[in-house]
Amino acid sequence: MSRETALAIAAAVNAGRSARVAVEAALAACEADQLNAVIRVHRTRALACADAVDAHIRSGARLPLAGVPIAVKDNMCIDGLPATCCSRMLEGYVAPYTATAVARLLEAGAIVVAQTNMDEFAFGSSNETSCYGPVKNPVDPSRIPGGSSGGSAAVVAAGYVPVSLGSDTGGSIRQPAGLCGCLGLKPTYGSVSRYGLIAFGSSLDQIGPFAANADDVAAVLAAMAGQDPLDATSAPRALSPATGEALRGARIGYVAAHAEGLQPAVRTALEATKARAQAAGATLVPVTLPHEKYAVATYYVIGTGEASSNLSRMDGIRFGHHAEAADLRQVYGKSRAEGFGAEAKRRIMLGTYVLSTGYYDAYYKKAQQVRRLICRDFEQAFASCDAILGPVSPTTAFKLGEKLSDPIQMYLSDIFTIATNLAGVPGLSFPTGRDDMGLPIGMQLQGPMFSDNKLLNMAKALG
Numbered sequence: 001m002s003r004e005t006a007l008a009i010a011a012a013v014n015a016g017r018s019a020r021v022a023v024e025a026a027l028a029a030c031e032a033d034q035l036n037a038v039i040r041v042h043r044t045r046a047l048a049c050a051d052a053v054d055a056h057i058r059s060g061a062r063l064p065l066a067g068v069p070i071a072v073k074d075n076m077c078i079d080g081l082p083a084t085c086c087s088r089m090l091e092g093y094v095a096p097y098t099a100t101a102v103a104r105l106l107e108a109g110a111i112v113v114a115q116t117n118m119d120e121f122a123f124g125s126s127n128e129t130s131c132y133g134p135v136k137n138p139v140d141p142s143r144i145p146g147g148s149s150g151g152s153a154a155v156v157a158a159g160y161v162p163v164s165l166g167s168d169t170g171g172s173i174r175q176p177a178g179l180c181g182c183l184g185l186k187p188t189y190g191s192v193s194r195y196g197l198i199a200f201g202s203s204l205d206q207i208g209p210f211a212a213n214a215d216d217v218a219a220v221l222a223a224m225a226g227q228d229p230l231d232a233t234s235a236p237r238a239l240s241p242a243t244g245e246a247l248r249g250a251r252i253g254y255v256a257a258h259a260e261g262l263q264p265a266v267r268t269a270l271e272a273t274k275a276r277a278q279a280a281g282a283t284l285v286p287v288t289l290p291h292e293k294y295a296v297a298t299y300y301v302i303g304t305g306e307a308s309s310n311l312s313r314m315d316g317i318r319f320g321h322h323a324e325a326a327d328l329r330q331v332y333g334k335s336r337a338e339g340f341g342a343e344a345k346r347r348i349m350l351g352t353y354v355l356s357t358g359y360y361d362a363y364y365k366k367a368q369q370v371r372r373l374i375c376r377d378f379e380q381a382f383a384s385c386d387a388i389l390g391p392v393s394p395t396t397a398f399k400l401g402e403k404l405s406d407p408i409q410m411y412l413s414d415i416f417t418i419a420t421n422l423a424g425v426p427g428l429s430f431p432t433g434r435d436d437m438g439l440p441i442g443m444q445l446q447g448p449m450f451s452d453n454k455l456l457n458m459a460k461a462l463g
């Protein structure tokens with residue numbers, strides 16, 4: 001992990017240490033990357049930003065993230081930098097504006113040092129669908145780091161940077177955080193602006209931070225959350241502050257069915273974490289999420305439907321890859337056939353099918369009805385508990401290539417993370433232990449809407 005926390009760096013820079021110190025260290029680590037986690041390093045730009053932060057501090061300003069080096073997933077727009085979603089389809093595309101979440105971190109004094117590898121258009125759980133090739137897990141390079149934000153998890157777990165940004169549509173922050181051994185937060189839907197995040201599933205996507213400790217996650221979240229007039233789905237309500245005791249007197253819910261089918265070490269870690277919660281003064285409360293078993297199926301109807309619609313703008317004319325052909329229709333077809341990878345094509349075909357006339361009611365509308373039931377499950381569960389504790393993934397990191405040819409197996413690795421996005425509630429993945437091969441095990445806390453800071457406080461007391 002990064003030698004210094006984000007908050008320690010900010011304190012030092014606010015006290016007069018040059019922002020170049022931490023930025024140089026992060027740049028050197030990113031340039032020496034052996035994990036294929038980093039796809040672009042921005043040395044000149046980062047050093048210029050460091051000098052600008054130093055000048056700002058000299059003039060008397062104090063910034064919450066002064067001089068904190070960050071890495072950003074390649075699906076967020078940053079003015080003047082490429083944004084490709086690790087797809088050939090967006091080769092050569094340079095963003096003409098900056099995503100609100102990133103812009104707010106820059107205003108708070110953070111400095112973008114690198115952009116990170118990801119599954120193509122965020123479709124995946126292993127970071128193996130990137131056009132730049134797979135990312136390796138920093139703990140064991142023969143294994144996957146998780147996905148789709150695998151690069152962002154790896155750069156934090158490997159200690160290149162104290163903080164990175166990922167996006168989570170069905171688990172893409174929480175699952176790689178768990179498999180690499182750092183924290184990752186999928187914030188409450190609507191709490192962080194999606195403006196400038198290249199959309200996958202607009203009703204599910206959220207940007208969130210990775211870090212090595214809960215205070216850094218909270219600091220980044222505080223800097224980037226809040227309503228944005230540029231995102232109609234951003235919420236007018238602020239995140240609740242974390243007040244009082246994290247666990248003493250808290251009611252921690254658990255779903256008995258979550259303990260089934262887990263790798264034994266993950267199950268042991270789950271039981272140990274529950275025991276720690278109890279020892280810290282929490283009461284364990286059994287809850288049920290009766291419709292959670294339909295979450296993966298529901299997600300692959302809604303998520304692919306939204307993805308096929310969002311990706312229709314990649315037409316070979318306005319952005320990225322363009323193929324020459326005899327007429328307009330053929331330009332569209334050829335550009336998309338050449339530009340998209342196999343998993344992106346699979347999602348587009350599935351999504352187009354479930355949205356098409358005659359199937360819309362049977363699949364898409366039905367999935368929306370099930371989604372409502374899943375939301376209600378969470379509302380009912382949170383009537384009797386303050387948060388739900390459970391596993392992030394059924395297993396620790398699997399081998400590179402192990403599930404690539406079996407999409408169903410790959411889709412099932414998100415079984416515990418997907419309902420969170422369908423319901424919109426926050427989900428936090430935090431490291432709890434290791435299996436007998438030394439591979440990290442993450443646990444998840446899910447809470448009511450806007451309780452993100454409370455979850456972070458609980459994880460601090462549990463970690």
Ligand code: GLN
Pocket residue numbers: 122123124125147148167168169170171172173200303414
């Ligand atoms: N693994 C899931 C998928 O492939 C989730 C991806 C994500 O959250 N972006 O759809």
